Amino acid sequence: VNVLTKKTATISGSIFTVAFFTVFALSERHNRRKHKKQEAEEEKFRLVEKPDTSVTGLQVRPGNILVEVTCTDRLEHLERVLQELRPEKQDVVVMAVHKLAPIGSSEYGLAPDQICGDREQELFTKVVSLAEKAGKHVELLTVPSRDDCLALLFTAQQLDSARIVTNPPPHVSAEQQALDIGKAWELLPEPRRGFTLEVIPQGDGRPRMFVLGPHPPRLWPNDIALLHRLWQEISNRPNIGSRLHHRDVVSVALRRLEEELRSEHSGEIMTQVESELQEQPDVEPPEPWPAIHTGEASSVAATTVPDNNASGPAKPVDSNLEAG
Numbered sequence: 001v002n003v004l005t006k007k008t009a010t011i012s013g014s015i016f017t018v019a020f021f022t023v024f025a026l027s028e029r030h031n032r033r034k035h036k037k038q039e040a041e042e043e044k045f046r047l048v049e050k051p052d053t054s055v056t057g058l059q060v061r062p063g064n065i066l067v068e069v070t071c072t073d074r075l076e077h078l079e080r081v082l083q084e085l086r087p088e089k090q091d092v093v094v095m096a097v098h099k100l101a102p103i104g105s106s107e108y109g110l111a112p113d114q115i116c117g118d119r120e121q122e123l124f125t126k127v128v129s130l131a132e133k134a135g136k137h138v139e140l141l142t143v144p145s146r147d148d149c150l151a152l153l154f155t156a157q158q159l160d161s162a163r164i165v166t167n168p169p170p171h172v173s174a175e176q177q178a179l180d181i182g183k184a185w186e187l188l189p190e191p192r193r194g195f196t197l198e199v200i201p202q203g204d205g206r207p208r209m210f211v212l213g214p215h216p217p218r219l220w221p222n223d224i225a226l227l228h229r230l231w232q233e234i235s236n237r238p239n240i241g242s243r244l245h246h247r248d249v250v251s252v253a254l255r256r257l258e259e260e261l262r263s264e265h266s267g268e269i270m271t272q273v274e275s276e277l278q279e280q281p282d283v284e285p286p287e288p289w290p291a292i293h294t295g296e297a298s299s300v301a302a303t304t305v306p307d308n309n310a311s312g313p314a315k316p317v318d319s320n321l322e323a324g
Contacts, residue, residue: 060091060139062160067094068152070167072126077167077200080207082134090162094127095141095155096120097148149184153212156195157188163196164212174199174208185212 065085067078078094085092098120120142131138145151156164168177177199185192194213201207219227227246235244260269 058093058139058141058159060093060159063162064091064093064159065163065165066152066156066159066161067092067165068148068167069094069096069123069127070169072122074167074202075126075130076202077165077198078127079130079134080200081165082131082136082138085134085136087137091139092136093139093141093159093161094124094131095143095152096123097151098142098144099148100144100146147184149181150187153181153184153188153195157193161195163198165198165200167200167202170202174201178208178210182210182212 065081067081069075069078081092096119124140124142127138127140141155143151143155145154152164152166155161164181166177166181168174178197181197185195192213194211194215197210197212199208199210227249230249231244231246234240234249235242257269260266
């Protein structure tokens, strides 16, 4: 793979596509040329087949940051990542999904414009400009797919990414985008690994962190206090004592809740859930200490990007709650 060298940064010249059984790498850049009706210069890329979709094939380290880009006017999340990036510690992969028609099939090869069309060319030109301005190294990735969320997660799993960074459309909240991506997570091939998802709204929107997959919950202080009171009360019962841990109280409570949801009391339980949702303030519960997230996990190979039919929301980032 050839690389592109610039005065203020070296932008790796590789655009990979993870779609069906075809992988392409960017091998060279054509000469720049200005269009008469365009002020901005646009990079021209040529795609050449390359047989490796792994971390090694893309030449990035495990635990990288995968940044999804969708529009040249919404790249503030990428700028934030580039500003905070420590290249000696972590790599950045910038990814764009080339939306395929629903009738597309993996049985046929994809034309170059089905992998990296005008939209992707424009996006990556802007990405290269931002990266060289920040003096950082990035990898470019284009993924033909019918499902944006599933393609994003499929790629993150293939690349062993530690964090996924996205920017929701103006009409979509951070919570809704996390929910959509969380549902797509359920479709990943086993064994599924967890991911940290950072959703950064455009403008002055507050970045939101979520965890995809099962994880310890972040609890409200009053719920932690209730858990502790129950632990104290039960541990004082005869023949219980020091054998009881907070986790045991939680296990019993969760199993009882599961039983109630499958009984004639299901309606009552759902009423209480709705009441709880309305009473809680529109803020996140505090973390008792900083959550730690690592990108250490095994890469899992896959052959296709499945269709989008799944359920299972993303969850807000939590720190572990140690049982007493």
